[in-house]
Amino acid sequence: MNLADCSSHSATARLLHFGSPGAIYLRRFVGSLHVGRCGSNPTHVKTLRLRSNPPKTLTVTAAMASEAEVAASAKIIDGKMVAKEIRDEITTEVSRMKDAIGVVPGLAVMLIGERKDSATYVRNKKKACESVGINSFEVRLPEDSAETEVLKFISDFNDDPAVHGILVQLPLPKHMNEQNILNAVSIEKDVDGFHPLNIGRLAMRGREPSFVPCTPKGCIELLHRYGFQIKGKKAVVIGRSNIVGMPAALLLQREDATVTIVHSRTQNPEQIVKEADIVISAVGQPDMVRGTWLKPGAVVIDVGINPVEVRRLPLVFFIFHDHILYDATCPRGYRLVGDVCYEEARKVVSAITPVPGGVGPMTIAMLLSNTLSSAKRIHNFQ
Ligand SMILES: Nc1nc(=O)c2c([nH]1)NC[C@@H]1CN(c3ccc(C(=O)N[C@@H](CCC(=O)O)C(=O)O)cc3)C=[N+]21
Structure with a gap:
């Protein structure tokens, strides 16, 4: 699919001038598609305006700032807050279960290999278990372990x-x-919901999966808790992975949405996305979905968590181009961005x-919820 559609966007031609020391950050795109750059944070634009010297640049940035100021701003769907609410309910x-029948739910997490990101996720899952009183069991195996060894633990x-x-x-x-x-993994304990039998049941009318995959379940839970109607709406899912895109589309369909899946071979994805009342994007391409792709008033759930490398340069520079982020505080050396260009989208959609x-x-909250449900089911506790 052709995703390089940003040439007509006014921001692509923008040049800015810095007049004081600072740091600039260069973005490296992950993946093979060139997807362009999207709008910068309006507060940064304002700061730049104050520091700008040449009148020409001043005019351009002032126009951008006032455009940003008058534009409507979307409601922010606060996953962190809702996840906390859910963790409190789980706690x-x-x-209650422990008091009634003396059973504490337990989650086993297996990490094979030394990937740093995986180690961080596993640590976060363990912490989340502790925070709600779920027992966690962790197994870490070296990268070169045999498959049989993993199967034995399972x-x-x-x-x-x-x-x-x-x-x-x-x-x-x-x-x-x-x-x-x-x-x-035994189907009764498959809290990720990745077992083919679970996916099969998810796809069938009148059948119930034992577990719904955590990320798509979290997306739907956000729509529910914010009171967005799904029934009868046009929903577009971008991406068709087994763990997010495909099950997200199945879930939306179960909720009576009319669902279209957009993927890497789809022609004119932007036209299809533009029709959607609800967009769930799960492709792993930073800022791929531009503001122009979105229908005004749409609700956007952005599943992408894309690390974008940022490079600190020692001194000030003046020519800025697309693919550059203005961000003075980035202690980790990278920032996380979604699949959707947030700054553009928030001026178009109703919620994101x-x-x-x-x-x-x-x-993570859905993982805890699935683990609790599993323990309740195994022990026949309502
Ligand atoms: N069997 C399996 N099940 C998974 O559920 C699974 C997996 N493998 N492999 C990797 C992906 C990724 N994943 C994330 C969970 C939480 C955050 C998360 O909480 N992210 C924070 C940011 C964390 C940060 O700042 O680094 C946030 O979006 O606010 C991210 C990613 C689960 N995954």
Whole structure:
């Protein structure tokens, strides 16, 4: 699909001038598609205006700022806040269950290999378990472990009555067969909802999956908790991955939306997205969905969590171009951006999730929720 549609956007031709020391950050795009750059933060634009010297630049930035000021701003769908609410509800249920039948839900998390991002996610999941009173069991295996070793742990967890949920952190090392491993997780403990039987049930009318995959479930939960109607709406899901795009489309369909999936071979994705009342984007391309792709008033759920490298230069520079972020505080050396160009989208749509602080925290809250449901089901506790 052709995603390089930003040439007509006014921001692409913008040049800015800095008059005082600072740092500039260069963006590196992850992936193979050139998707252009989207609008900068209006507050930064304002700061720049104060520091600008040449009158020509001043005129341009002033125009941009006032445009930003008059534009309507979307409601922010606060995933972090909703996730906290859900964790509080889970905490209450976990202690009610413990008091009533003496059972504490348990989640086993397996991490194979040394990927830093995976280690961080696993640590966050463990912390989240602790915060609601769920027991967590962690297994870490080296990158070069044998598949049989992983399967042995899964089999032990399948048989362990203290474990109600099993999660194998993805991606797995290349030499392992993901299908074999995911299929080995007992369907009763598959809190990720990745088992083919779960996906099959999700797709069928009149059938109920044991678990709904956490990220798509978190997206729908956000729509529900903010009171956005799904029934009868046109929904577009961007991306068709097994773990997010496809199950998200199935869930929206179960909620009576009319669903279209846009993917890498779709022609004119922007035209299709422009029709949507609800957009769920899960492609992993920073700022791919531009403001011009979106229908005014649409609701946008941005699943992408894309690290964008930022490079600190020692002194001031004056020519700014697209693909450059103005951000003076970036301690980690990268920032996280979504699939949707947030600054453009918020002027067009009625509501949007931020990145970070949107779908990410909801994914973890749904994992805890699935683990609690699993323990309740196994122990027949309502
Ligand atoms: N078996 C399996 N199940 C998963 O659910 C799974 C997985 N493998 N592999 C990796 C992805 C990724 N994932 C995230 C969860 C939370 C955040 C999250 O909370 N993000 C924060 C930002 C965190 C930060 O600042 O780095 C946020 O969006 O606000 C992100 C990503 C679960 N995954």
